[in-house]
Amino acid sequence: MTVRVQRDDFDPGAELDALLAGRRDIGGAVSFVGLVRDFSDARNVGALTLEHYPGMTEKALAAIEEEALSRFDIQASLIVHRHGRMEPGERIVLVITASAHRGEAFRASEFLIDWLKTRAPFWKSEETPDGPQWVEARAVDDAATERWS
Amino acid sequence: MKLLYFAWVRERTGIHEETWSLPEGVTTVRGLIGALSERSPGFAHAFADLKQIRTAVNQETAKLDDPVSDADEVAFFPPMTGG
Numbered sequence: 001m002t003v004r005v006q007r008d009d010f011d012p013g014a015e016l017d018a019l020l021a022g023r024r025d026i027g028g029a030v031s032f033v034g035l036v037r038d039f040s041d042a043r044n045v046g047a048l049t050l051e052h053y054p055g056m057t058e059k060a061l062a063a064i065e066e067e068a069l070s071r072f073d074i075q076a077s078l079i080v081h082r083h084g085r086m087e088p089g090e091r092i093v094l095v096i097t098a099s100a101h102r103g104e105a106f107r108a109s110e111f112l113i114d115w116l117k118t119r120a121p122f123w124k125s126e127e128t129p130d131g132p133q134w135v136e137a138r139a140v141d142d143a144a145t146e147r148w149s
Numbered sequence: 150m151k152l153l154y155f156a157w158v159r160e161r162t163g164i165h166e167e168t169w170s171l172p173e174g175v176t177t178v179r180g181l182i183g184a185l186s187e188r189s190p191g192f193a194h195a196f197a198d199l200k201q202i203r204t205a206v207n208q209e210t211a212k213l214d215d216p217v218s219d220a221d222e223v224a225f226f227p228p229m230t231g232g
Contacts, residue, residue: 034232050231051156053224056208081231093232113232121205121224122231123156134157137228 003061028102030109038088046127053121072108114144155226161195171219179213
């Protein structure tokens with residue numbers, strides 16, 4: 001169970017291999033990669049800058065991972081979240097969950113990404129034709145978080 | 150106490166991080182926000198809509214009526230938009 005917050009890109013395949021190295025108890029692993037899009041609410045987005053709260057971010061992600069462990073039967077997990085400036089097509093976040101059986105890994109993956117969108121202290125600013133704009137929290141993301149409570 | 154501001158709360162207050170003395174009689178997050186709002190038009194603007202403000206005390210999510218002391222690290226920010 002690992003959480004990392006970093007400026008640099010990550011290699012999803014290498015991360016998956018490292019997480020599963022030597023394991024013989026895992027029947028399935030689910031990896032989710034979040035990417036920067038070039039559009040948002042009908043605006044063209046040139047790039048994204050993610051601000052975060054160093055210290056709290058790591059704690060919040062670890063707490064979210066703890067919660068996933070208490071709810072789902074997963075044997076390994078990894079969250080890597082980037083901060084700083086990223087262009088469309090770049091990777092932002094990686095969530096890997098691994099379990100003896102695929103169902104738990106799928107559910108834990110969805111839970112982790114739903115929760116970290118609204119519970120980890122990151123803020124996105126988009127570069128748009130009208131200048132930088134802070135991304136507003138979305139009701140659909142709040143609803144996605146709420147459905148797990 | 151240590152105060153931190155993020156995203157547009159940081160932009161409106163014009164401050165990212167500072168050391169501040171908790172005014173006498175202020176015991177809650179809500180009271181602290183009230184005291185901060187009186188510091189400048191920028192602070193008043195940042196805290197004008199409490200529905201848009203989230204708070205952490207010592208790096209844990211806090212509510213408006215949670216207690217604060219002069220030894221705390223308190224952070225103010227908009228709703229989170231990670232992932």
